[in-house]
Amino acid sequence: MNIEGIFSDETNEYVSIQSLKNRQNIRIQIRIFKDDKPDIILVNHQDNSEVVMSKLHSSEYFDFYYADLEDRDYLKYYFKIIDGERTLFFTRFGVTDYLKEDALFEYNKGFTLPDWAKGALMYQIFIVRFNRGDETNDVVDDEYIYIGLPVKHKENWDEYPSNFDVGYFYGGDLAGVLQKLDYLKDFGVEVIYFNPLFVSPSNHKYDTQDYDYIDPHIGVIVEDADGVLGEDDTDNKNATKYVKRVTCKKNLEASNELFIRLVEEAHKRNIKVIIDGVFNHCGSFNKWMDKEGIYKRAEDKYPECAYWSKESEFRPYFNFIGNEYDGWWGHDTLPKLYYENSKKLIDEVLGIAKKWVSPPFNVDGWRLDVAADLGYSHEFNHRFWAMFRSAVKSANKNAVILAEHYGDPSFWLDGKCWDGVMNYDGFMEPVSWFLAGLEKHSDRADMNLKGNSDAFFLMLNNALGKMPYDCALVSMIQLSNHDHSRFLPKTNGIVGRINTHKSEDASSGVKLEVMRQAIMMQVTLPGAPTVYYGDEVGVCGFTDPDSRRTYPWGHENLELLEYHRYMNRWHKVRKELKTGSLIKLISAAGAVCYARVLKDNVSVIVINTGEYAKKIDIPLYLTGMRDNAIISRVIYTNGTGYNVGRVTYENDNGYLNMEIEPHSGYLLVSENL
Structure with missing residues (x-):
């Protein structure tokens, strides 16, 4: 039996609603290689009932089997495939000879996610380091004390962050983002994700001071005051300037008005806006x-x-x-925050959740910081996020709710809490290990995982198996962010942080060819590719705080930027790269090949981390492409650069024979089927 040919998932191609005269049925399908004749059984995991599946239709290479079930609110299921004396199981994880119960398929009738968020290209902005647009709102030296030290303004935009960076301010602000909206639009951004913007004394703003207002230090200061701290001050009793700036309602209202304008301008460019909520x-x-x-x-x-x-x-x-x-x-x-002790607190935070996704602010969603930590029990945590979801969706049904989370998120991806997560386990970790041999903080190396294609697919499938596919599609997939190392420095193999290395070491010996491979994987694997500001132009940096360097306006790597733009354009025009099924094609020493498939649209991606060229036979038949169909290479990258010239190939008896270069990546797209 051709095990590689077995496939199903939770996309509309395999799960659909059939409308009959007096009722609706759920139709679930699975495909099997055409020459195979196993018994296929759909199993309802909740009550262990079984339905023998029947053949629905055939294609050139596959038979498609189906079962119609009476519609219901929820179904957890898997497939049992019996071939003689051999029994196999098919789940989200793939084919196994045992039942992998943490990767079962789900049909959840009431769990709908906004279509705009599926596969959307996002851009993360750490506000104080992106662009300085208004010098009048800058934090000034000694304006106040934070964590025992007076804050400082950094006049040199290009200065590297120090090891204790939290009280140093470079002046990035909302006005600076407004100035760069056209840059973001041209880059292909569909969603801006802002790190926290609310009033806060730190530069990272994960210590909210006022959830009702944008911080005037990144917004607008209408009324100011004298009064910074002196040498003998050890607290904020004399922080008159700071008190005025962050408590004066004129400053706060003006800052909110500027944010409203920014969202309006973003929406005019068809760019959505997500903000960070710190509610734990x-x-x-x-x-x-x-x-x-x-x-x-x-x-x-x-x-x-x-x-x-x-x-x-x-x-x-x-x-x-x-x-x-x-x-x-x-x-x-x-x-x-002690939610279990105060219904008033719960109501207040739910009101905040609704406020920012409603007019006049019209934000398009929330990213939730350390969401699994909220409250003092697992059970309350789930109840709170269920209330949060209800509040947000009642105000804006198309708003998205994404959570920071490490590990298995299935407890919260039940249709009652979150829409998706920052998918560290399903992208950042497997890609970092595969391409660089380093984990996401660059604290540890394991060269046994570098180029290990089997380990890559194992990590990827394990993570994707723990969430509904639509949840994976809206989840952020990142190479870098504010909490982890920039990806480009990982390519030099250095283990450590700025407390063990000089800042300059991060950019020493970096390999742009590996960065280009990473970008190709980011825009072609399932999820919402979320670019951390500056990654597109080669910003380096070890893990937090070094990863929070300023955007290098005027010093960008323009060749890398242009490559990223090309990849973003293909991601936008090829709908399968946003919402298509993921099909593994090849796992070989140092190389992976996978496809994204949506109806007749096919994209094939090949990544070779090896030191040598190799010949591969890509099993295009697994994508459903017919014999003699044309597929074109539209962009490839290697050890010296990249090429966007189109080269066409023919599907020859279900296979494409290619020689792939060392340190290379290829994107091929179907022309006709």
Whole structure:
């Protein structure tokens, strides 16, 4: 039996609704190689009931079997394939001789995801390092103290981040993003994902101070004040300028208005906007806590805060023990929010969730920071995110909800909580190991995994097996981000961070040919390819904080940028690269080949990490392409550069014979079938 020919997934090609006179049926299909005649059984995992599948139709190479089931809200299922005395199982993971119960298929009638997010090309902006558009809102030297040290403004935009970077500000802001929207549009961006934008004392802004307003330091300062800290100041009692800037309602409202304008301008360019929500914890500067006394000294009136009064309406928002409170991972700068203790807190955060996806802000979705950590129990966490989803979708049914998550996300991808995740396990990790032999922080190397095609597919299939395919399609797939190493430095094989290496080491001996392979994989594997600002022009950097370098305006690698644009254009015009099925074609020493297939549209991707050229026979028949059909190479990259000339090939008896160069990548697309 041709095991490689067995295939099904959760796309509309294999799961569909059949409308009959008085009812609807769910039709589930699977394909089998045409010469094989096994018994195929669809198994309902919930009650172990079985349905013998029947042949529906045939193609040149395959027979398609189906079973019609009475429509229902939910079904978890798998296929049992009996060939004589041999029984095989087919799940999301593929074919196994045992039942892989963490990779079962699901039909979830009420779980719908926004079509615009499936495979959308996203662009992540760490706001303070992208572009400086307004110098009047810059944090100034000694404006306030954060984590025991006075903050500093960095005048030199090109200066590398230091090991303790959190209080250093380069001046990137919303005005700077507005100036670059046309650049983003030309690059092919369909969605901007912003790291946190709300009022916050840190440059990363994952310690929210006020969820209702954009930080004036990246927005607009209408009214300012004198009063920075002196040499003898050890706290923020004299931080008059900071107090004025972040508590004055005129500044806050003006900053929100600028954000509204930015979203409007993005939407005019058909670019969606996703913002970061940090709801597991807030910051010690937060107006509910106010440990620093910022709001006690504000001219505008604010309610009494939890740190200063046991009678404060906000006291139940936090887990106080005496005068101390619980901080996330023990950090007193990050007070953990105590939802189980306060319905008012729950209602307030759900109101915030709705506010930003509604007019006049009209944000298109949320990315949720450390989402699995929220609350004090697994059960409450799920209940909260179910409430969050209901609130967001009631305000904007097309908004997307994506969560930061490591490990198995299936608990939350049940149609009640999240739409997708930052898919570290299903992209960043397997690609980093396969192409570079390093894990995502560059803290560890394993050269046994570099070029290990079997390990790559094993990691990929394990991760994708734990989520519905539509969830995978909307999930962010990244080479780099603000928490991990930039990808380009991984190509030099250096293990470590800036506490063990010089910043300059990150760019030493990097291999652009490997970066180009990574970009090709990013825009062709399932998910929403999410480019971390500057990756497209060769920005380097070890893991956080070095990965948060500024965008090098005027010093870009324009050749890499142009290659990325070409790849983005193919990703946009080939719909199978957004929503098509993923089919493994070849796993060979140092090389992988896979296809994305949507009806008659086929893209084939070949990546060779080896030092030598090799000949391969690509089994095009697994994509459904008929004999003599034409497939064209539209872009390829190798050790010296890349080429966008079109070269055509013919499907010869189901195969394409190619010689692939060392350190190369190929994108081939079907012309006719």
